[in-house]
Amino acid sequence: METHKQLTIGLFGFGVVGEGLYKVLQQTPSLKASIKKVCIKHPEKKRDAPAALFTADRDAILNDPEINVVVEVINESGPAFEIVSRALKSGKSVVSASKKMLAEHLPELLELQKGTNASLLYEAAACASIPVIRNLEEYYDNDLLHSIKAIVNGSTNFILTKMFEEKLSFQEALLLAQQLGFAESDPSLDVEGYDAVNKWAFLLTHAYGIVEPITNLVFSGIDHIQAGDAEVAREKKYDIKLVAQAKKLVNGKVAAFVLPQFIKQDDHLAFVKNEFNGVVIESGFADKQFFYGKGAGSFPTASAVLSDLSALRYEYKYEYKKLYHHTPHELTDDFYVRTYISFDDLKYIPKEKFQSIEEWHADNDRKYLVGVIHFRDIKGQTWWRENGTSLVLTPDPIIDDMDVRQLKKKSLELAGLI
Numbered sequence: 001m002e003t004h005k006q007l008t009i010g011l012f013g014f015g016v017v018g019e020g021l022y023k024v025l026q027q028t029p030s031l032k033a034s035i036k037k038v039c040i041k042h043p044e045k046k047r048d049a050p051a052a053l054f055t056a057d058r059d060a061i062l063n064d065p066e067i068n069v070v071v072e073v074i075n076e077s078g079p080a081f082e083i084v085s086r087a088l089k090s091g092k093s094v095v096s097a098s099k100k101m102l103a104e105h106l107p108e109l110l111e112l113q114k115g116t117n118a119s120l121l122y123e124a125a126a127c128a129s130i131p132v133i134r135n136l137e138e139y140y141d142n143d144l145l146h147s148i149k150a151i152v153n154g155s156t157n158f159i160l161t162k163m164f165e166e167k168l169s170f171q172e173a174l175l176l177a178q179q180l181g182f183a184e185s186d187p188s189l190d191v192e193g194y195d196a197v198n199k200w201a202f203l204l205t206h207a208y209g210i211v212e213p214i215t216n217l218v219f220s221g222i223d224h225i226q227a228g229d230a231e232v233a234r235e236k237k238y239d240i241k242l243v244a245q246a247k248k249l250v251n252g253k254v255a256a257f258v259l260p261q262f263i264k265q266d267d268h269l270a271f272v273k274n275e276f277n278g279v280v281i282e283s284g285f286a287d288k289q290f291f292y293g294k295g296a297g298s299f300p301t302a303s304a305v306l307s308d309l310s311a312l313r314y315e316y317k318y319e320y321k322k323l324y325h326h327t328p329h330e331l332t333d334d335f336y337v338r339t340y341i342s343f344d345d346l347k348y349i350p351k352e353k354f355q356s357i358e359e360w361h362a363d364n365d366r367k368y369l370v371g372v373i374h375f376r377d378i379k380g381q382t383w384w385r386e387n388g389t390s391l392v393l394t395p396d397p398i399i400d401d402m403d404v405r406q407l408k409k410k411s412l413e414l415a416g417l418i
């Protein structure tokens with residue numbers, strides 16, 4: 001029996017991803033999906049597709065009853081949200097790759113989805129070719145998901161790989177990432193960690209039912225990392241990567257952040273180089289699983305859009321199981337982290353806030369310490385990202401409150417005080 005829906009697509013955006021999708025669809029006739037119109041901002045620009053396909057008028061897509069799917073792959077978050085809301089309200093399903101828009105408007109988008117039979121799918125918005133959202137949504141049961149650790153930004157990973165392995169300068173590596181189409185139009189979104197935390201915001205919804213604006217998530221990019229940090233990493237046989245992490249603590253609440261981290265050579269994430277992304281999931285019975293694939297670029301991102309389009313033929317929708325079918329988890333900042341901090345001048349470092357300082361190197365030009373600090377002494381604080389200070393978490397950085405009490409008790413016992 002033939003039940004698959006014919007998909008008539010209105011495409012918004014014809015940049016790296018939009019054009020990639022156009023080409024990929026031409027090579028996938030079996031999908032029964034065709035692009036009827038493409039809405040673009042600059043109609044004067046020469047495109048590698050028939051001119052009749054293009055319009056600068058949104059309504060040519062949004063008011064066309066024959067178009068049943070809107071694919072939205074534009075850059076600006078505000079216009080993207082308007083397009084997606086109008087499409088959903090008029091019963092058109094939507095496939096989006098706009099991570100910033102999704103992160104900024106998640107609560108409204110959740111409400112909008114309740115009021116429509118149309119689907120909103122966005123697998124391409126996080127980790128591009130890796131099917132991470134559908135896996136988190138469908139496969140992992142809430143109670144079993146212990147932790148997720150991921151590289152979700154291809155550009156920063158590309159830059160770090162080129163700097164570490166090919167000794168390119170930051171600027172050279174960034175330029176290359178831009179030329180290859182991995183970087184955002186405004187590359188500070190990549191470099192300062194915004195792109196990664198935007199993705200992490202809605203991945204946390206699918207993983208744990210957490211709906212938080214990025215202002216409630218601690219994050220930074222790779223722009224504070226200094227040559228001296230890379231040297232220390234090399235001495236310790238570590239890589240530095242920008243890692244998005246979430247872990248369920250003993251009390252059932254979730255610790256989550258996006259920060260640079262030292263990665264051991266035998267860690268799965270050490271294997272993730274260039275524009276690739278990787279996700280390591282730890283669950284109750286399956287132990288560790290590792291997802292790996294291209295996280296940026298034209299065809300890898302288009303492949304995820306294509307997969308969402310295919311899922312629409314079966315009227316697939318996200319159920320947001322962790323949010324609606326389970327008790328959602330709560331984000332917490334009540335835990336400790338073990339971190340490396342390098343600095344130019346000790347006066348900028350709140351030494352007294354460290355529970356313990358395990359390494360101390362104050363004799364070099366570039367000074368550093370490794371110690372354990374409460375997360376609240378990082379969250380909402382700026383000392384660790386200004387005055388030339390740089391923070392890189394150590395491997396397995398999250399320390400539960402309970403464990404710190406144990407550590408303290410042990411050290412007091414050792415000192416013969418109790």
Ligand code: HSE
Binds near residue numbers: 152155183297
């Ligand atoms: N600028 C993004 C990245 C593109 O580098 O990961 C893919 O979302």
